[in-house]
Amino acid sequence: MSDLMDAITGLAKRRGIVFPSSEIYGGLRSSWDYGPLGVEIKNNIKRSWWRALVQGRDDIVGLDAAIIMSPRVWEASGHVDSFADPLVECHDCHRRYREDHLPDWAPGVAAATLRCPECGGRLTDPKRFNLMFKTHMGPVEEDAAAVYLRPETAQGVFADYRTVQQSSRMKIPFGIAQIGKSFRNEITPGNFIFRTREFEQMEMEYFVEPGTDEKWFEYWVEERLRWYLDLGIREEKLRLRPHEPDELAHYAKAATDVEYEFPFGWSELEGIANRTDFDLRRHQEFSGEDLTYFDQEGDRRYLPFVVEPSGGVDRAMLAFLVDAYRVEEAPKASGGTERRTVLGLHRDIAPMKVAVLPLSRNEALVPEARRVFDLVKARWMSDYDDAGSIGRRYRRQDEVGTPFCVTVDFESLEDHAVTVRERDTMTQERVPIAQLARRLEERLN
């Protein structure tokens, strides 16, 4: 792993952002737990997405479908037959790889010419390995009771499409958005939280009239790119990559990935796909239910086409962390400079918005500091830290991205004002406590 990835995983563990799951038992490779700060970042990502796609619009509604669905869903969607990656194994060391993740792989390269990256041994011919996690429902472990953990949230939307459309009286074009866990038995998980076997997706299926799908596809590609930019990701680290016709998924007519330049290279953050009417057509066929939409104005029925932006919460979080991380020289109060680590996270993504720091634990100061803390925590996720020197406490907040530190000192008892220090510029300003909430609101909301 690169130095930057090492620095991020180290910081993430040290500060309780993300760490290996069940570590007291040695961990489970590819499973990660989100600690007190990590869960805040993750919730903020999901909230920002929901605000942009559901709350802020009148053409998209939300859904929370079950993870375990009828197995017929996965037969109809094509996942039972086609949701597979090419698995190769080394004849010598028996390590397993996803063929298209091998360093020497390129489209059209013959499997026989590839070698094991670890020992140089010959590799087996690729086998199609289905990525779905299969389990049994109820007390009998027989094939009739087999179910799958969903490998994407989208199928819950397709299966519920008619009920949602009718109950919410949505008219085409409209969308159904969903955030939730998905599971894929990835052959080669890795790169921290970039590729795991259990992850969260933010997906939206946008139902449109056939013939307007290409226009909506372009629209959603631009919208989704803008979401990352609006949340502060550097423009030069983002790019759009249209898929070649031979890489398209079985259901897609066109697809474009939003890619981020991670320390391990340009990789997919989110995919926008034109899924045509593939999914609804298949569900109509397999269920025998009429899933057509009645267009009152045109007085006709049709199966809508679907444009889908599909992003990963965990991948987005990794991109936000990598993009925001910096180490810089900062002036010291006592003169000279010192190194400080800063997570320059956008205010909407930062886990804590405000930290209240009493200058000391002196009895006279505590009630005033607690009053200030009560005032800010009623509105924003806030931290109260009274341990160590003020300088050290600023550094602790900087490295987890807290935009504002509010220091309560002895003068506060006289002038009823506090010092507000901003993370990026490190400028400090004296603000009357009576105006504190309004002043922070101007800069945080």
Ligand code: ATP
């Ligand atoms: P890849 O080619 O990297 O395996 P994919 O093209 O199969 O990904 P999609 O099916 O388009 O991925 O999934 C949509 C989004 O879900 C991805 O852009 C990614 O953000 C997220 N995602 C998919 N698989 C994983 C995973 N194993 N771990 C974390 N996030 C994932």
